[in-house]
Amino acid sequence: xxxxxxxxxxxxxxxxxxxxxxxxxxxxxxxxxxxxxxxxxxxxxxxxxxxxxxxxxxxxxxxxxxxxxxxxxxxxxxxxxxxxxxxxxxxxxxxxxxxxxxxxxxxxxxxxxxxxxxxxxxxxxxxxxxxxxxxxxxxxxxxxxxxxxxxxxxxxxxxxxxxxxxxxxxxxxxxxxxxxxxxxxxxxxxxxxxxxxxxxxxxxxxxxxxxxxxxxxxxxxxxxxxxxxxxxxxxxxxxxxxxxxxxxxxxxxxxxxxxxxxxxxxxxxxxxxxxxxxxxxxxxxxxxxxxxxxxxxxxxxxxxxxxxxxxxxxxxxxxxxxxxxxxxxxxxxxxxxxxxxxxxx
Numbered sequence: 001x002x003x004x005x006x007x008x009x010x011x012x013x014x015x016x017x018x019x020x021x022x023x024x025x026x027x028x029x030x031x032x033x034x035x036x037x038x039x040x041x042x043x044x045x046x047x048x049x050x051x052x053x054x055x056x057x058x059x060x061x062x063x064x065x066x067x068x069x070x071x072x073x074x075x076x077x078x079x080x081x082x083x084x085x086x087x088x089x090x091x092x093x094x095x096x097x098x099x100x101x102x103x104x105x106x107x108x109x110x111x112x113x114x115x116x117x118x119x120x121x122x123x124x125x126x127x128x129x130x131x132x133x134x135x136x137x138x139x140x141x142x143x144x145x146x147x148x149x150x151x152x153x154x155x156x157x158x159x160x161x162x163x164x165x166x167x168x169x170x171x172x173x174x175x176x177x178x179x180x181x182x183x184x185x186x187x188x189x190x191x192x193x194x195x196x197x198x199x200x201x202x203x204x205x206x207x208x209x210x211x212x213x214x215x216x217x218x219x220x221x222x223x224x225x226x227x228x229x230x231x232x233x234x235x236x237x238x239x240x241x242x243x244x245x246x247x248x249x250x251x252x253x254x255x256x257x258x259x260x261x262x263x264x265x266x267x268x269x270x271x272x273x274x275x276x277x278x279x280x281x282x283x284x285x286x287x288x289x290x291x292x293x294x295x296x297x298x299x300x301x302x303x304x305x306x307x308x309x310x311x312x313x314x315x316x317x318x319x320x321x322x323x324x325x326x327x328x329x330x331x332x333x334x335x336x337x338x339x340x341x342x343x344x345x
Contacts, residue, residue: 027304037252040217043067049228053085056225068256070099070138073124095255103140107150118161136257142168145189155188164260175211175218192219261297281342292336309344
């Protein structure tokens with residue numbers, strides 16, 4: 001009997017630390033913005049105007065800036081003659097998103113017609129731009145971001161078709177503060193700053209710097225570039241891109257849909273230990289968004305660990321780029337069912 005009691009104590013001594021280690025709380029942070037940038041920027045273009053693709057797109061590509069083009073599907077043929085410029089943009093990483101079929105005042109439109117505008121524009125874009133990703137929306141005339149019953153109805157319908165939506169000047173700030181989304185509805189009234197032909201480079205620079213200081217998300221809206229309507233001249237646009245480029249170490253420049261998904265995921269994500277051995281740590285990165293196919297934007301994680309012992313980090317069998325410094329490793333991983341494996345020396 002005494003022998004059995006000693007054996008039980010020995011088992012307890014050897015198994016308890018393992019169980020404790022596996023359930024130990026991780027010391028980690030998930031960055032507010034991708035790659036630990038201080039702020040985010042999404043360049044957005046409305047309507048599908050010729051100059052956006054003939055003038056602005058090559059300039060964006062020269063900097064490696066990926067933008068969002070909110071397309072009025074019925075405008076494509078008269079403005080661009082074909083969908084080729086749009087598919088060319090999508091093929092190099094730009095987001096192609098909805099600006100409805102005919103650009104109506106949505107708050108004056110019957111509910112069944114709003115459903116049609118959203119469903120039909122998504123259908124057309126999906127057919128013309130295969131693999132274009134999760135749909136987002138820009139309201140025509142910015143009509144959907146205010147606190148009226150009719151605009152709330154528009155947002156309620158939009159939630160059935162899009163992960164989020166962009167309004168225009170529905171906020172006193174030119175940017176979105178980091179904590180702008182207090183409810184799910186807030187993702188359907190993301191504020192944007194209308195860039196008109198009268199906009200000065202001084203105000204543009206000020207808005208960029210204010211966004212960086214606040215750690216927020218700046219979403220400028222463009223229409224005509226060199227031609228069309230609400231025109232910004234090529235030289236003025238070039239100066240704006242140059243100012244963005246000088247700040248790219250501080251700003252995550254990405255399409256509207258990617259930034260929106262990052263923000264949603266980051267604010268409901270957790271990192272937990274699945275298993276732990278001397279040479280391997282397996283983690284689970286999860287969120288509460290319930291759809292891993294849609295919400296698949298990588299998040300930037302800083303994990304407190306003996307960085308010099310880390311050999312590699314993998315997810316779904318693929319190596320993740322990591323930065324190691326002191327007792328911290330930083331890497332980007334996708335929330336979902338695929339575990340993260342850290343191999344140690």
